[in-house]
Amino acid sequence: MAVLIDLDTLHHTVAPVIFDAAYTVAEDLDDLRPYSGGALGTVGQDTPAPQRAWAGFVDGTLTGRCECGTIATAPENFCVHLVAVVIAALNEAFPWPPAADLPDTLDDTPDTPTPTSPTAPGAAPQPESPEAAVRRLAGVAATLPPVTLARLIAEHAATDPRLESALLAAAGLPTSRLAKNP
Ligand SMILES: [Zn+2]
Numbered sequence: 001m002a003v004l005i006d007l008d009t010l011h012h013t014v015a016p017v018i019f020d021a022a023y024t025v026a027e028d029l030d031d032l033r034p035y036s037g038g039a040l041g042t043v044g045q046d047t048p049a050p051q052r053a054w055a056g057f058v059d060g061t062l063t064g065r066c067e068c069g070t071i072a073t074a075p076e077n078f079c080v081h082l083v084a085v086v087i088a089a090l091n092e093a094f095p096w097p098p099a100a101d102l103p104d105t106l107d108d109t110p111d112t113p114t115p116t117s118p119t120a121p122g123a124a125p126q127p128e129s130p131e132a133a134v135r136r137l138a139g140v141a142a143t144l145p146p147v148t149l150a151r152l153i154a155e156h157a158a159t160d161p162r163l164e165s166a167l168l169a170a171a172g173l174p175t176s177r178l179a180k181n182p
Pocket of ligand 1: 051053066067068069070079080081082
């Protein structure tokens with residue numbers, strides 16, 4: 001059977017920041033299974049909002065549907081969850097059927113009971129460790145187009161001297177002209 005997609009192709013198709021983030025979370029993706037002619041997995045099981053993502057070849061085109069709202073017919077438009085599913089599938093030598101059907105729902109089995117629902121009304125959200133918050137937000141940030149991300153950071157850095165300083169330092173630019181906090 002012809003190879004429909006490989007890691008190299010995927011790597012060159014998706015944005016590097018998405019690929020890198022997806023590669024990291026793909027290592028924790030352990031519920032990959034065949035579904036509707038494609039691969040279905042839950043991404044971000046350690047985070048408050050795991051996302052089910054499905055990818056398969058619909059009419060010969062790698063197509064994805066994710067609980068985060070992404071529906072894409074080209075890997076370059078995939079969210080980080082979808083890329084993670086594809087990476088996990090490739091790592092496990094998932095036997096891609098050549099003809100998949102884009103599923104209407106990703107809710108195939110009730111096998112993910114959520115002990116604490118962070119969105120339940122009235123329920124106090126569990127405190128999140130700073131490290132977990134960084135990982136969660138990094139996952140979110142990785143799904144944004146670089147232009148959007150840059151603008152977000154710039155808007156905040158413009159009003160936050162510490163962030164501006166960190167931004168300039170990360171870019172290797174001098175920060176000495178900044179007014180130091182007393
Ligand atoms: Zn997604």
